[in-house]
Amino acid sequence: MGATQNGTSPVFGRRTAVQKLGGISLGAALLLLAARGKRVYAVAATVRHQWSGEKAQRDYYRTKPRWASWMVPQLNVRDGWSEPTAWMATIENLHRLPYIHDNFNRLLPVTKLAHHWVMVIDLRKCIGCQACVVACKSENNVPVGVYRTWVQVVETGAMVPDPAGSVVTDQGRFEPNVKRFSLPRLCNHCDSPPCVEVCPVKATFKREDGLVLIDYPKCLGCGYCINACPYDARFFNPIQQTADKCTFCVQRLDRGLLPACVTSCVGRARIFGDLNDPHSAVAQLIAQYPTAHLKSTMGTKPQVYYIGLDGALSEDGADTFNTIYPYAVGTNTEEYDDLTGKVLLETPSGGERGTP
Amino acid sequence: MPEGSLIHSGLENVYWGLMIVTYPYISGLVAGSFVVSSLSHVFHQKIFDKLAPLAVLVSFALLLAAPLTVLGDARQPTNFWELLSRGHWPYSPIAFFILIWMGYIVLMLFELYFAFRAENARRAAAGDPRQRLHHILALGSRDTSEAAAARDKRILLILSSLGILMAFLFHGYIGFIFGSTKARPLWATPLMPVMFIVSAMVSGIALMWVVYVLTMRYYGRPVERPIADGLLRYLILFVLLDLYMDAVDFLTSAIPAYTQGPTAQGFQRILLHGPDAGVYLGLQIGVGLFVPLVVWVIPRLRQSWIGGAVMSVAVLIGVFAMRWDVVIAGQVQSKISQNILVAHIPWFGFDSVQTVMGVFGVAWVVFLVLAWLFPWKPWETLTEDGSPERTQQGLSPQGGESA
Structure with a gap:
């Protein structure tokens, strides 16, 4: 109105403007839809068939290898890395167990559930042979430089001054008053997992039988779950570029097999079973022996029980124990740099830095 | 080949790099500059009337750039749609942040419209060379009366009050992303x-x-x-x-x-x-x-x-x-x-100084576009005492050199 009254060049009126704007935005929306139509259909199909079977999941990976984002490393075809269907673990969920992402109290009391998988680790029997680490890497195709389970060799106690001590230093003679432990670590499959609660896209979930798992194609790779895990059990898989962690070998468990680390344990230090079954080995062990958790003060209700866990090992370890075997100390620490020079492992995503 | 924060050398790593340092930084600038604009809109501090339009533009440009930092740090940014289609509301702070961010965007669009509506309408009516642009930005509104300006001010008061709440929520929630990580x-x-x-x-x-x-x-x-x-x-x-x-x-x-x-x-x-x-x-x-x-x-x-x-x-x-x-x-x-x-903070590549500069560059370009679109220059729109300038063609009352 103002324009026409002022006698300036007549521009289109308010209604016309709305129509034009509406037309433009409608056109843009249609263009976007057309461009993404195929993708939208693919996503819808995926949602329908997600985890409904191994074949559907493999089809999903074949059609949409979304782990291959712009960060995808140069994969070696001859090693099988080019075919995710050939190596990526499948969560079959044969028994159609429900997944939950929050309000974990719904799973309590555990006696209501068919299974409640837990692991008992008897530290008196662990000899630190690392067979479980190797078995896990082999079973789950865990890339170089990351671990789903690892065995920390740690020492508690102190060197005490002793005139007749066996250790001679510039400061005098000392006698070691220490104990050494092998401490297997893995995902604790917590009953109140902070990693699951913080996931912004519900890509990680707790299955009704107690397993904390990840739906890899949905993972945003934001790293929040990795930071939220008090046990550092999660990591970025450098091949698939998503969060990754121990699954209690769900692909074996769903077929009635034990996890690879349990079957490979030479001292039978790792015992796996159903806590809801009072006759299972784990239920018997937990009933008859004092057990402890790692970082129980975090309130995460871990489901990995340790027998013979030294109090110095159960909480944050910065002062209470001393790691001996360097492979569980972060190799990217300043102390490690000072000790050995810049030694960083070669990884598929990172290339080499320094001497491997 | 990317290097730096992606090297999985030990068992523990720094997972959130420089992009996540920039993320609360930019979000803080959004919240802070919005509050500066509300000094005029809500708290009626007359001296900041000339600054308010500029502050709104700065805040909006940075708001658009803020999520780029998170997406740039994510390993699978193409999965961003999952945030909307299956967001873990309200349990995950990051998922909740997306809701707040989108609400803030909507609020800022309204704020932009009402902060510049009167001036856009005046220019659309006044034979400005960019008449059509201003007409579109005013969404066809041509009401340049005092009553309409007073109504704009009332609406801006409500919008900005909501906006302060939103800014506090927006940035407080980012603090909560860290504060809630008990590990x-x-x-x-x-x-x-x-x-x-x-x-x-x-x-x-x-x-x-x-x-x-x-x-x-x-x-x-x-x-x-x-x-x-x-x-x-x-x-x-x-x-x-x-x-x-x-x-x-x-x-x-x-x-x-x-x-x-x-x-x-x-x-x-x-x-x-x-x-x-x-x-x-x-x-x-x-x-x-x-x-x-x-x-x-x-x-x-x-x-x-x-x-x-x-x-x-x-x-x-x-x-x-x-x-x-x-x-x-x-x-x-x-x-x-x-x-x-x-x-390890790399200079180039994923999650590096380069990408952070890129995000600031995006914010800068968006700000330039907004500043080109919207009539924010106070010497063209306001007289010395803060009332709307009625002169044609944006001549300044001081008669100084107009850009």
């Missing part, structure tokens, strides 16, 4: 959201001082002392608040007798005596808080332009250092092993 002893403190909001105010005000002075200098306009000095006065107020928050944080996190073991240990070994001592004591506390205070207490410095520039830039550096001390220092503390981790 990181240096993050898990209820002070985190409040500290983030206070430092957001500080950095936003400092940014508006810099942007205001630079744009005025660029267009050859006189920098008005009441605006610049008023901003610095608010800046010092919030710097004092920030100092208070830092003191509380120090007392409740750094003293072994007052806090949990890992928290005090991490604070001592990383921020006070460790790799980030320089960033914490030197940049965050020294440059970010004490330099502005020292400049402020010396009248000759305080009244000079160089003093204002030193205060603002020092604060901007100090707040970035504060973000670093939260994000990086919190992560270099190991969870299950003993030593302090090394943070």
Whole structure:
């Protein structure tokens, strides 16, 4: 109105403007839809068939290898890395167990559930042979430089001054008053997992039988779950570029097999079973022996029980124990740099830095 | 081949790199500059009327750039749609942040429309060379009457009041992303959201001082002392608040007798005596808080332009250092092993200095586009006493050189 009254060049009126704007935005929306139509259909199909079977999941990976984002490393075809269907673990969920992402109290009391998988680790029997680490890497195709389970060799106690001590230093003679432990670590499959609660896209979930798992194609790779895990059990898989962690070998468990680390344990230090079954080995062990958790003060209700866990090992370890075997100390620490020079492992995503 | 933060060399790594340092930084600038604009819209501080449109544009440009940092840090950014289609509301702080961000975008669009509607309508009617553009930006509205302007002001008052709440929610929630992570002893403190909001105010005000002075200098306009000095006065107020928050944080996190073991240990070994001592004591506390205070207490410095520039830039550096001390220092503390981790910040590639510069570049380009679109220049739109300018073709009342 103002324009026409002022006698300036007549521009289109308010209604016309709305129509034009509406037309433009409608056109843009249609263009976007057309461009993404195929993708939208693919996503819808995926949602329908997600985890409904191994074949559907493999089809999903074949059609949409979304782990291959712009960060995808140069994969070696001859090693099988080019075919995710050939190596990526499948969560079959044969028994159609429900997944939950929050309000974990719904799973309590555990006696209501068919299974409640837990692991008992008897530290008196662990000899630190690392067979479980190797078995896990082999079973789950865990890339170089990351671990789903690892065995920390740690020492508690102190060197005490002793005139007749066996250790001679510039400061005098000392006698070691220490104990050494092998401490297997893995995902604790917590009953109140902070990693699951913080996931912004519900890509990680707790299955009704107690397993904390990840739906890899949905993972945003934001790293929040990795930071939220008090046990550092999660990591970025450098091949698939998503969060990754121990699954209690769900692909074996769903077929009635034990996890690879349990079957490979030479001292039978790792015992796996159903806590809801009072006759299972784990239920018997937990009933008859004092057990402890790692970082129980975090309130995460871990489901990995340790027998013979030294109090110095159960909480944050910065002062209470001393790691001996360097492979569980972060190799990217300043102390490690000072000790050995810049030694960083070669990884598929990172290339080499320094001497491997 | 990417390197740096993606090297999986040990069992523990720094997972959130420089992009996540920038994420709360940019979000803080959004919140802070929005509050500067609301000084005029909500608190009726007449002197800031000329600054409010510019502050709205700065805030909106940075708001659009803020999520780029998170997406740039994510390993699978193409999965962003999952945030909307299957977001974990309201349990996950990051998922909730997306809701707040989208709500903030909608609110800012309304704010942009009503802040510039009268001027756009006037220009659409006045035969401005860019008549059609202004007509579209006013969505066809041609009402230039006083009653319409008064209605705009009322709407802006409501929008900006909501916007302040939104800004606090927006930035407080980012603080909560860190504050809720109990696995990181240096993050898990209820002070985190409040500290983030206070430092957001500080950095936003400092940014508006810099942007205001630079744009005025660029267009050859006189920098008005009441605006610049008023901003610095608010800046010092919030710097004092920030100092208070830092003191509380120090007392409740750094003293072994007052806090949990890992928290005090991490604070001592990383921020006070460790790799980030320089960033914490030197940049965050020294440059970010004490330099502005020292400049402020010396009248000759305080009244000079160089003093204002030193205060603002020092604060901007100090707040970035504060973000670093939260994000990086919190992560270099190991969870299950003993030593302090090394943070690799690459210069180029994924999660690097280069990508951070890119995000700031995007914000800068978006700001230029917005500044080109919207009639924000006060010397074209307002008279000396703040009433709408009625002259044609945007001639300035001072008759100075119009850009």
